[in-house]
Amino acid sequence: xxVVPAQQSGSGGGSSGLYDVLELVLDRGLVIDAFVRVSLxxxxxxxxxxxxxxxxxxTYLRFAEACNRLDLEAGPKRSPGLPDLVGEITESGAxxxxxxxxxxxxxxxxxxxxxxxxxxxxxxxxxxxRTTTRRKEEQE
Amino acid sequence: MTTxxxxxxxxxxGRLPEQMGGIGDPPRPVRTVEQxxxxxxxxxAPEGLRPKRRDLLAHQNVLAEAGAGGxxxxxxxxxxxxxxxxxxxxxxxxxxxxxxRLEALDGKVxxxxxxxHDEEAVLHQVLAENAELRALSDANRKAGGGSYEDKLRLGExxxxxxxxxxxxxxxxxxxxxxxxxxxxxxxxxxxxxxxxISYLVPRDATAEFVAAVxxxxxxxxxxxxxxxxxxxxxxxxx
Numbered sequence: 001x002x003v004v005p006a007q008q009s010g011s012g013g014g015s016s017g018l019y020d021v022l023e024l025v026l027d028r029g030l031v032i033d034a035f036v037r038v039s040l041x042x043x044x045x046x047x048x049x050x051x052x053x054x055x056x057x058x059t060y061l062r063f064a065e066a067c068n069r070l071d072l073e074a075g076p077k078r079s080p081g082l083p084d085l086v087g088e089i090t091e092s093g094a095x096x097x098x099x100x101x102x103x104x105x106x107x108x109x110x111x112x113x114x115x116x117x118x119x120x121x122x123x124x125x126x127x128x129x130r131t132t133t134r135r136k137e138e139q140e
Numbered sequence: 141m142t143t144x145x146x147x148x149x150x151x152x153x154g155r156l157p158e159q160m161g162g163i164g165d166p167p168r169p170v171r172t173v174e175q176x177x178x179x180x181x182x183x184x185a186p187e188g189l190r191p192k193r194r195d196l197l198a199h200q201n202v203l204a205e206a207g208a209g210g211x212x213x214x215x216x217x218x219x220x221x222x223x224x225x226x227x228x229x230x231x232x233x234x235x236x237x238x239x240x241r242l243e244a245l246d247g248k249v250x251x252x253x254x255x256x257h258d259e260e261a262v263l264h265q266v267l268a269e270n271a272e273l274r275a276l277s278d279a280n281r282k283a284g285g286g287s288y289e290d291k292l293r294l295g296e297x298x299x300x301x302x303x304x305x306x307x308x309x310x311x312x313x314x315x316x317x318x319x320x321x322x323x324x325x326x327x328x329x330x331x332x333x334x335x336x337i338s339y340l341v342p343r344d345a346t347a348e349f350v351a352a353v354x355x356x357x358x359x360x361x362x363x364x365x366x367x368x369x370x371x372x373x374x375x376x377x378x
Contacts, residue, residue: 018197020368021252024338025196027328028374029216032230035145038189038218051256051332053303060295066263067277067298068285 143221144185146170146202147372148213148231148238151179155209162202163195170202173224175231178238181206182227185220203372211246213238214372241378247343250376251369252327253353255313255335257302261362266301273297306334309363313337313356320345320352325375338375346370 018025026040053059144163149156151174161167164186173180181202189195199217206212221227231238267274276294280286286294313335318324320341327336341349346369353367 018193018200020254020366021200021371022196023328024250024252024371024374025200025217026191027216028325028338028377029214029372030148030219030377031216032145032219032221032234034226034230035219035221036142038191038220040191040218052306052334053299055296055299055303057292059299060292062295063263063298063302064280064286064291064295066259067267067294068281070260070263070267070277 141223142185143173143182143224143227144168144189145215145219145221145227146181146183146199147206147215148178148180148242149206149210150239150242151177153179153206153210153212156181157202157205157209160202160205161198163189163198165194167198173227173231175228176235178231178235180227180231181212182221182224189218189220191217200372207249207372211242211248212372213241213245213377214374216374237378244378245340245373245376248322248340248373248376249343249346249370250373251321251339251341251346251349251367252371252375253313253317253335253337253339254327254333254366254368255309256333256364257306257309258362258364262302262305263298265362266298266305270301273301309360310335312360313363313365316356316359317349317352320349323376327375340373340376341369343370 031037146162156172156179157170158172160170162170162183164183168183168186170181170183173182196217203212203214207214221230267277273294276290276297280290280294283290285291314324314337317337317339321339322342323340325338325340327333327338329336339349350367353365357363357365
């Protein structure tokens with residue numbers, strides 16, 4: 001007996017893990033006024049983290065740091081507009097060289113350390129949260 | 141004994157999951173309450189029902205199973221009626237409206253689409269599009285990251301640019317998928333997605349819908365797009 005029909009295609013289909021559709025089960029669906037509603041007190045813990053950009057000092061600092069770390073020449077997901085960007089960065093980089101090669105090198109090393117440290121701290125962010133295990137539970 | 145209601149279907153509904161385990165521990169068996177042309181999918185309600193994981197999942201599973209056999213109006217989790225008689229009274233009172241909704245939802249399922257930015261990719265884009273931000277970022281980088289004030293100045297402008305992209309990318313998601321669905325309903329607000337949209341999709345057109353999502357992912361690699369479905373049409377009960 002299949003409760004949740006199988007995914008239609010490898011990359012595009014989605015399963016329906018409870019967590020991902022919780023808000024629909026709790027916030028959508030038919031409501032009948034004459035019925036008593038179960039209290040939803042305590043359900044807040046299941047709310048999804050705020051992920052959109054919130055204007056705050058923390059966000060600003062995080063973005064500034066992220067830009068600083070951004071590897072513009074070898075980003076894993078280079079945007080289509082990137083070749084232009086790399087060209088310009090290289091140009092301005094060349095201008096910057098006249099300031100002195102030594103400080104440039106020192107900076108690169110300290111950045112490499114910083115990067116290595118932060119990489120060690122941050123666990124990789126899942127690209128998408130397609131759950132396959134729960135689907136098995138929902139199938140018999 | 142109070143009665144818990146999962147959903148409402150037409151009396152002629154092909155196969156309702158009677159005797160399936162519903163909410164509660166041990167699971168209360170699912171049964172039907174009939175009235176006129178309608179039938180409610182119910183079970184006894186356990187004492188002190190709370191939105192626990194197993195109960196939410198049971199609610200969802202009963203509806204998914206019933207929905208596979210024909211149109212069902214899914215109830216929001218947690219609706220408890222005084223008894224079966226009170227359920228019949230509600231069915232009788234709203235029969236016309238429920239039948240109309242069941243007709244409209246026949247052969248259709250809900251897909252919920254959520255999108256966020258891939259942070260690194262969107263920062264790449266924002267910098268690629270804005271020479272001034274690029275210069276600021278470059279200057280900070282050369283200064284070993286820049287002072288606290290430098291970082292704030294850059295970060296504030298980057299955040300504003302990313303927020304703008306959130307708005308335009310939400311519109312992009314909508315326009316990319318609208319043609320592949322019959323109806324669209326905004327998902328619950330304030331859960332932190334740049335787009336959270338539910339679509340009503342005919343069962344025989346779900347492959348096209350999923351293909352449209354794939355095409356969107358390809359076109360907009362800076363978006364992380366999640367799709368959940370097919371689901372009971374929670375967002376389209378009217």
